[in-house]
Amino acid sequence: MSAPAAEPLSALPEHGPAFHRLVVTELRELTDDAVAVRLAVPEDLRAAYGYQPGQHVAVGVPGDEERRSYSLCGLPGEDDLRIGVRRLPGGRFSHGVLDTLRPGDALEVMTPAGRFGAGLPGLVRPAFVAAGSGITPALAMAAAALADETVEEVTVLACNRTQASVMFLEELAALKNRYPSRLQLVHLLTREAQESALLSGRLDPERLAAVRAALVGPVDGWFLCGPQSMVTELRAALLADGVPTGAVHVELFHAETAAPPPVPDAPATGTLATVRLAGLVGEVTVRPGEVVLDALLRVRPDAPYACKGGVCGTCRARVVRGEVVMGATWALEPDEIEAGYVLTCQSHPTGETLEVDYDA
Template identity: 50%
Template sequence: MAAARHGAFHPLRVTAVEPLTDDSVAVTLAVPPELREDFRHHPGQHLSLRRVLDGAEIRRTYSICGPASGPGGPGPETLRVGVRLVDGGAFSTYALKELTTGDTVEVMAPAGRFTLAPRPGHFAAVVGGSGITPVLSIVSTLLAREPEAHFTLIRSDRTTASTMFLDEVADLKDRYPDRLQLVQTLSREEQQAGPASGRLDERRLTELLPALLRVADVDGWFLCGPHGLVEAAERALRGLGVPRDRVHQEIFHVAEAPAAQPPGGPVPAPSHSTVTAKLDGRAGSWPVRDGESLLETVLRNRADAPYACKGGVCGTCRAFLVSGEVRMDRNFALEEEEVDAGYVLACQSHPVTEQVELDFDR
């Protein structure tokens, strides 16, 4: 079967909308037989969902929370994502208050590199709030497929009532009592057992992690949730001597902040610049308007260019920089190895040279 086109959306029928907490739901989508290969996913990947409201297109990404299909078998019959209400969030408000069984949602094929292919070893995650969603897929897939794998899951939530997928995680702990270590922390509620209440900052994590497990023996760390928690966990792990290539991060939301400035100050933009982009085997070249990101330039000419958040967080618009130089305003999606290999986020990239070439197909 041919690979799924990058920016293509497919209508999927909603088969369930299940309340998880007062401000979150799990949405289940049916995948028709002809699309099951396109929607085969790796544990930890996400979906981009789209709706049109008052003539404006809204796109949001939500992580798949169910286990991934086994290799060689048919693709998934259903996909389940977790949605948490965001203040003023147009899509999350719709999902919690209007979306119902029988509705249709437009969905892009799975994407994302915050993944773990099942293999023997000891893995660990530090998650906060809705950051449990992709990790739930990772843990459930890993423990089901690989009997020699162990996982330590450290969760941070405000209260027990606000904890997403509480029952699902408890079921996993009951199913794999010797291979899943679960540590729950609450920032606004006291617990009878477990760590003291309070936020998981760098200091607490530096003390807590070595008390829970042999940090040096962990084969991979997965950090997901609010920007502050992920940064704190990354600093704590770095301070504990964990190699950078063992730490993987995914951030769901980052508050608006000024664009990062390169060392030595801003790089002047060329007076005229052209971007050449290859997408789904077809290439084109177009002039970049003043102040435009490269994604905006491509979208003016190729409406099927892949994107979701446009904030440098989801990584949907990842492209390979074939030639030329660009300046990225923000990057919360690509790991250092990807940047070093030549990948950029088109939504955050601005030309530094007169000619820039991108390849979305690599």
């Protein structure tokens, strides 16, 4: 490849994905098991870290090659970045890092990525269904929509175990106070009874239908963020009820580990892949049984990725020539797949040559 492995990531072209060391300025407890982390963005990097509501950043785990992806929850007008982190049992970042992280410490943070919010512009009645930490991107997107006076109404269905476990509860209440007639905010709790039985219990397709009938007006775009089981069930229910496919957008914060698909037959000598990344073009051999991302990382450590599970979409690229077979495709919309976009962490080449473009 054209970029030597020893070149610092910060020296790569500014228009490409890059990691920079950002300083933590605030750690604020949201719930007993969640915290908001604020990261200062230097003025000379603000253009690189400008983001659209619904995007996320990959955060490097100190002392480890692993990365974690966190949605950005900043409100309109904020220059710094904010992420919401829920502590997970055994989580290397959520426990190992947060337990020792203090203001003044620095984290390696990649420039924003993701297309969860790409369908938001132009909508006048969007609705968000957010379970647990899924409220993080929904908060930013709902706030951005409400700041647009052409948006008539925004609906947020926030699903949590108890009221005490609701992340960004104060921010949600502040939005409701600011836009009382244009924000429909509904809290559904699975482990705490509420006055209305309709709002107590798991949000399954039947409860969603009842909530829509009783509380939700017309909607021209749905955004679902949560665990795989909930998101897939509710998406299927909305489609079955006649909601157009292009009007339902999904993002997972966790997906069940599934058996990988059979690896396609590939040339014994591997596939010669031409890759465009951050304005640089080069070649790498993808070995039989290997995915494109792993091959690329051998020569381009700056290649964008986070989860490596087909969930976050950080490694998205477009196939220009050749074909691949993918495993999980959670982070891609149907129209993106039709347009040739793939997740390189899930892509096995099927022929002797391949060309992919990360900059497309």
